[in-house]
Amino acid sequence: MRRILSSVRDGRGFDIVLVGVPFAFLFALAGLPLIYNILMSFQEVDMFSLGSVIRPFVGVDNYVALFRQPETWPILTNTLIFVVGSIAGQFVIGFGLALFFWTNFPGASWLRGLFLVSWVMPGLVVGAIWNWILSGDFGVLNFFLRESGLITANIFWRSDPSFSLWAVVIANIWLGTSFNMILLSVGLSAIPGDLYEAADMDGANAWQRFWTITLPMMRSTIGAIIALGLIFTLQQFDLFAAITDGGPNNSSNVAQYWAWDLSFRQYDFGRGATISVIMTVFVMFAAAVYVRSTRHEVRG
């Protein structure tokens, strides 16, 4: 006993305690739920069987039933549109801003940091603000679009099924652009300047420099950011809760919101767990890509 104590105070035991306790905690609160989730996706779980671990085992019924539901494919398609639309928008605007601020004028880094307020705000507040900006009759976005002649009649962003998903995409692009920009700026500033000097001497113009130096040098950064974007957009929940609530008629519903909706509004925990398992596999895949593209830096 004394040997263990002294090892904890002054030896290997110190490291093991410091790293063991958090990992035990994470295992209990993240690892076990993951396993439990898989178990529940093979069970029938409702309000009455909530309290017991042994529930009717239904095999892959939940999965089969899930893909028979008429709303499943539209919702999965929505998820894909949401992810691709959000990442594309965040990345392109973020890259543009990062390139602009890279020119390094006085005040650039402070102003660049200010953009990040969109990212530190609670998601629900961002959702509330965009809900108001996007509102049909009195929304300020419709006003701008009308004034600039882009539309003649108001777009009912939240209640028109063909726009409701895009309403959330717009808000999500706003929310995530700044984070993309900050990380891309870090990648840009890591490119050695003499590469550009050499290109200058060879007579390369700005366009050629961008395609032959900037983009190739940024490859691992871009990979990491796209993977991070995938992870963040698949985590996005608050904006749906605050702007469209998945509606109207599931037109803006996505898998992660639907999983919660099934569990906590329709009390079908088994099916909620089923979607969670499917989506978790996707997220894990994105995470593996992210870890791979940052591996050498992480080890650094």
Next chain:
Amino acid sequence: MSETARNRLMLAIALIMAAIYLFPLYWMYVTSLKSGSEMFANPPSFWPSSAQWQTFAFVWESRNMGRYLWNSTVIAFGSVALIALLGTGCAYVLARYRNVWVDIGLFLILMLQVLPASLMITPIFVGFTQVGLLDYPRFAVILAIAAKSMPFFVVLVRATFMAVPMELEEAALVDGNSRVGAFYKIVLPLARNGILVSAILIFMQAFGEFVYSKSMIQDVSLQPASVGLNSFMGPNTSEWNNIMAYATMYVTPILAIFVLLQRRIVSGLTSGALK
């Protein structure tokens, strides 16, 4: 074009872009000061004709915001305390050694970082119901947030520990300190700033947390401000000036902290997320 002229031009363009980007934030503040009729004016006014400051007091009273914000603060502080207590040591060990076990640990940490809360809530909720944790809903939310955000904290703080030269710790050990002593007297003080910045980032996240609180806290008197805002915004609401006043009172403290500590937060964030 001379250097200064170019700089001024760039700065002007940057300011315009920042203004466009931050317009939603401006719109929140302006709307919160408008009266009920001015809010629906067409064309909209971009400056309140007579600022309605009493909206804030009215919303604070009628929505019981003090209680909501107090609950948010309790949850955020609880999560940060738990995360800092557990995560700091973990980050230190992962930064100090370099072997295959550390690689595996880091891999697990990074994988756990990405699990969406809205997917994890189903098993967490059912599991917590079974062990009776939902009788202490705020504590349950703190536990869930800690499990969700600790990996991020560990990644950020680990980057800080990597920057602390190992020689300093070794010198302290040679001087007769125990490992515990060297950790508390030498390593922790040197990494203090990084830990603090990461803790603030986690605090801001936890202060706005929504999924776990919404799902696990049924009792209105224990709900945080995010859930309060959600129930304030019914599907057909029209009191946008009140909602924006609520949002203003909710985010302004966070924004103030962010603007004050902006440089440190940004550098702490970038050192952890990509490196």
